[in-house]
Amino acid sequence: MTEDQPALREVERYMRAVIDRAESSGMLDDRAALPLYRVLAYHLGWMDEQFRPARVDGGKRIRPLLCLRCCEAAGGDPSAAAPVGAAIELLHNFTLVHDDIQDRSRTRRHRPTVWALWGEAQAINAGDAMFALSQLALLEVADRLPASSVALLLRAFNETTLRIVEGQVLDLGFEDRPSVSVDEYLTMIRGKTAALTAFAAWSGALVAGADPERLERFRLFGEALGLGFQIRDDYLGIWGRREETGKEPADDIRRRKKSLPIVLLLESMTPPDRELLDSLWSGPEVSDQAVEQVLELLERYGVRERVRAEVARLHQEAHSLLAEAAAPGPARDALAALLDRLATRSG
Structure with a gap:
């Protein structure tokens, strides 16, 4: 993804700026006495556990990249969408911090999760702060768009957040x-996954000035991409390799998670x-032997295929x-290449 790095650096610049401004205007002059913002920097891959500067895996940044590429494919300047991309990435990470608590996940991206290091209560605070920062990042686009477009973005952004939370509620209920x-x-x-990719594609096209009909085409493209992304994730949650996913093999089986493979198995x-x-x-933990038997059932019913x-x-x-939404050219080709990478990713 080397060709994507300049765009992602612009997104990260906005993410850092909004966090730095929030910390500078915080309640305490002594930053060490309020580690909240450094906890966020840890989660985003900018610091290590001792709050020393680091450059570690902070995630793929797929959603902001999608936003910027769709802006370009709709005829706009992708850098104009960078604040929106930053908002999308901060919103996504807000959900991850809270999801890790709800799922009892102690590791993410090969490192301890926020709650595993600093406790559930402070992790909730960190997630809440990340959500507020996502709103502030989105407002950075106010000097580039008409007020009506900014209001539309804010409304859609918060509606998207509600769809994500609704999806998480359903997932936990399952x-x-x-x-x-x-x-x-x-x-x-x-809701849980595709709502944000749909918003990313739609918002990028909105910044570019696309008309309502074209906006809807970009939204549908982003939704289909997100659905496929999640189902590929479900596949990797059972058949992925530890060195590529950062999780235990068949982790979703051990967690009794009703991902698509298990849903298909239950129906068949x-x-x-x-x-x-x-x-x-039935037991408190799923044994290695039980995992192997579930894998055998999945193979017997052809679920993997x-x-x-x-x-x-x-x-x-x-x-x-995508072909309906974007005209032929390098920008559409870049989106098609991103789509291909996501469909075949191994981690």
């Missing part, structure tokens, strides 16, 4: 249910196999929507 339909699963990921299996699955998941096929279908759908 954990206590014996079964979930494919339609229910798709509704959940349309015979009553005796369902009883077997229930027994494998069905998930791959769904990723491929959404990949093709997103390409078709």
Whole structure:
């Protein structure tokens, strides 16, 4: 992704600026007495656990990149969308900080999570601050757009946040249910994951001045990309490799997570196999032997290939929507290349 680095550096510049301004205008003159902003810098990959400057994995920055590339593909200057990209990335990371608490995840990107280091209460504070900072970052675009467009962006940004939270509520609720339909699963990921990629594509085109019809095409492209991204993530959550995902192999099985592979399995299996699955998941922890048996069930019912096929279908759908939204040229080619990378990613 070397060709994407200049655009992402501009996004990071806005992210750092909004955090630095917030820290400088904070309640205390002594920054060491209020470590909140350094905790955020740790999560974003800018500092280590001792708050020393670092350059570690802070995530792929896919969503802000999508925003900037869609701005360019709609005929705009991608740098004009950088504040929106920064807001999108801060919003995404707000959800990650809180998700890690809810999922009891102690590691992310090969490092301890915020709550694992500083406790749940301070992690909630960090996530709340990240959300407020995302709003401030979005307002940085106010001197580049008409007031009506800024108001539209803010409204859509907050509506997107609600869709993400609704999706997370559904996802957590699935954990206590014996079964979930494919339609229910798709509704959940349309909120939890695809709402933000849809906003990223739509907002980039909005900054470029696209008309309403074209904005909707970009939004649909971003949604299809997000759906495929999440289903690929579900695939990796079971069949991904530790050195590439940073998670234990078959981690979603150990967590009894109702991702698409498990949803498809539950809809397909015979009553005796369902009883077997229930027994494998009945204990406080899922053993290595139980994981292997669940993997065997997934193979027996052809779930792995069905998930791959769904990723491929959404990949093709997103390409078709992109062709409708953007005119041929380097900007559309860059988006197509991004789409291809996401559909085949291993981590």
